[in-house]
Amino acid sequence: MQKISSNFHFLRNKGFFDLLSVNFLTQFLGFGSTLLVAKFVTPVELGDIKILQSYTALFVILAGFGFNAAVLKVCAEDRPDQEKLGILRLAVQRAGVATAITILLVIVLALSGVITSTLRLSLWLIVYACTIPLQVLTGIFIVFLQAQKKIKEMARSQAVVKIQSVVLIVISTWAWGFKGFIFATIAAYALGLWPFLRQIGVNFLHTPLEQKPARFMQYAFFSVLGNGIALLGQRGDILILDHFTVDRAAIGYYALATIFVTAASQVTGTVQSITTPYFSEHAQDETWFRRQLFLNQLRMALLGVAVAVGVYVLAWILVPLVYGPDYSPTLSFLAILLINYVIASSTSLVGVAIFSLGFVKYNSLSVMISTPISLITTFVFLTKFGIIGVAWAQVVLALVSLCINAIFVNIVLNKAFK
Template sequence: MQLSIKNKIKSTLNTVSKIGFFHLFSANIILQIVGFGIQIFLTRILSVDDIGRIKVMQSFIGIATIIAGLGVNTAILKLCSEDIDDNQKKKLFINGIKFNFITSMIVLTICIICSFTKIYSSDNIINVALRYYSIIIPFNVLNDLGIVYLQSQKKIKDMSRVQIITKVISVLFIILFSILFSLSGFIFAYVLTGIISFIIFLFLFKDELKEFLKIPITKKYIKNIYNIGKYAFATNSIGQILAFVDVLFMNYLIKDNSAIGFFGTAQLIITGLMIIPTTFNQIIVPYVSGNCKSKNKVIKIYNGYYKKMISLMFAVIFISFFVIPIFIPIIFGSKYVNSISYFRILLVGLFFWSISATRGIILLGIGQVKYNFYVSLVTACFNIAFNYVLILKFGASGAAYGTVLGFFVGNIVSKKIFHKAINNKYI
């Protein structure tokens, strides 16, 4: 029996590779390498304070983008992965675009208004820069919809190509404009890349968008999107808060842009390592959705991925702990040796995040997104409490410890809620 299950898991993974897993994995590696290249370049021409400012601004933009999206991207991924006709998928996609355009413009307006106050930061450079940086919000939201729609249709290669093209364009613009205009040039290049990505998607989806004006926002489709999106929005919002709570607390509590810059560099490397679990998760959703009526099939898929994830992340973290710190001062500069201690602490948090994320993606695939919200909510509460207390006591190091403790608790909660969700789904 065990051999049979093992063979089926191997068969599933082989199928996944054939439909584009390695293509996507290679693309993600390229994206991460390019992303690292940009950050390395920026550390050579911008001050540590400016690197810290960028991290703070990206935190606010990330949260604003999630709020503007209202979970529509997750709903589109789930609904358009299901076995429905192409016309229904097109109507869902277009309804999502129209709805998100309205919500993103509202959020953009609020963000610009807030930039004229000191809500964001006591650093006026950040406040002024965010007036222009916020323009990226509607483009981020709509581009995300394009990515998840391609993913839902299993067009992994198309999705990868678009991401690589836009990233290469981004590199060229960021290098050019950062050299010419420093921090302001970086922001201009980032916004310009978002606009170009949006134009690429317009051409890519020209067939789907032919009837854009004829297809109205329909209560039926918005209701379907809302039923999934409401939990996804809450979950994603909390997820973004979890991702940026450390930086935001440092922004308000210690007000040291250089410390944020060092911590942000450590986070950047951790984000690069997340390519491994994230790539698996990008692939698995359509296949879980396609088998969501069978509890046994879902459990088999989960067990296969979960065991491989644990083994893989143990190896990745062990090697990274000893090898990557050697290269940090070489690649980023000697002053970034201060990032090493943060990096090693955050590696532990990466492990807990990775195995918890596998459960979350399975729950998304079977439509039990409300349970992901419960996990995120509990994790966020602990994470916020840990970060606040530990940052006050230990500064930036406290942010790293707080993040690890938060994800440790989140993993325990995730395990308990996951099994409850599976049992409730297949009563």
């Protein structure tokens, strides 16, 4: 009991419960708002929303160019506060250039018909792309607070952002449907910058940086490479469905299942947010690092099973009650996608450990191997088994990633502590 009490107080002091409770609150609000949004739009429009979000998420990775990961790694190290502010300024400036280039790329690709399956979606993608610079700035501000272990401040800011976003998006979608959702999302991201700017201030814009941190651009480059390819693997199912499935309503059912999985992923994301700066701080302590990686990864795997069961029970109650029998395919998709979630949870801290030790290229290499396998498997399974095959393809990806991560983490640990 003393050990349990000690662990409880340790986690509370580190801000775990603050961040976890806010993540649950924000995810609950986001989940509830998504359920309401799904009621205010048709299944086809729900699928279109998911497609727009998937394309935009890829462009956000490119626009941010990994500078959020570089800020997280470098600012988590022992540096003067003024130097950290200078690093933040450097990241924002360079991300601004990358974002401008990305916006132009979105416009060119959308108007040329290279991406999205219809002209209607291409035009809406250009409008929705207004969220890209706002998402990039928000991501950098969040990791800046996280790197300084200001978990409580970060959590409170996220709570404020989510509450105002939910209210704005739900009311707008109820009033104006699909169009209301798009424009309200843009406005919500814009308003969401204020809580973070209040925490950080704007003085960083005038803070000089005498010398760029060593390997700053290397961290950024490998991060954008790894995250971009990883996100392509994660969202590839939606993108393939957009181009190779004529049943647009079925995409909406599948998209609803992914929303439940996203809710489950908040637990994983919370643990990763908490552990990253601590793993970076103890990157020179082999005994501590190996022990904590093993213990926390084991706990995360067990927690992933419990969360998956809870989410499925919740969906089993809500889907028929809220949407009726027509949405029954959602439960079949969800059961398979939660298997993928459990497997992914079993290696969720491996990437954090590799990143914290500075071997970011191995994370990039991991997704460079697994993503092509995922995309090929998704396409083949779709043609052979239909949309249910797409869900099983995600399980294949999770198993491949598990094997790759197990190999790479051993290589990295041996290299780091040789």
